[in-house]
Amino acid sequence: MLPFLKIMVRNLIFGPSTDPFPFAPAKTHENFRGCAVFDPEKCILCGICRHVCAAGAIQIRVNEEGTGMQYLLWHNSCVFCGMCAHYCPTGALTMSSNWHLTHLGEEKFTNCISSFIHFGECAQCGAKIQPRPQAIVDKLGPRSPERFLLCPKCKRESIAKHVAKVHSITTQDRP
């Protein structure tokens, strides 16, 4: 049988092998990298995503009042490399299989992830620190030392006290 006849017969029996999109959802491969998704509840404003983004699609900027940071990710500039999601330490950034990114030219600057994230407070002195989302504290569980909730200064003091205590214990134990 001629090849095209074979295909016709196969399609008549099994139906077409192409996607019926837009009349039904199009199938995407499980590893397909589409639109990035951001969860502000998990972001600790570490800036790693911005650092690894070769396309310059991510901007993180302190607001004028200094109360937090504006997080922006432009879908138009993103090249779907997935580096930001790969290096994000908290899972705040993930790549979805959504490829429906068509939009009008005038929407190119608004077609983005835009989220404001408030700074956290040091559990000891109240100084502004990067946020410590409860979702991350819960995830760390018993591995989360109290120092995780401290500012760098209080953290240093806490470590120094701990070292001094350990040192005095070991010195006392000496014969």
Ligand code: SF4
């Ligand atoms: S997927 Fe790649 S290009 Fe897109 S925002 Fe993340 S690092 Fe940047």
Ligand code: SF4
């Ligand atoms: S999204 Fe992830 S990598 Fe980017 S600043 Fe937030 S926690 Fe850091």
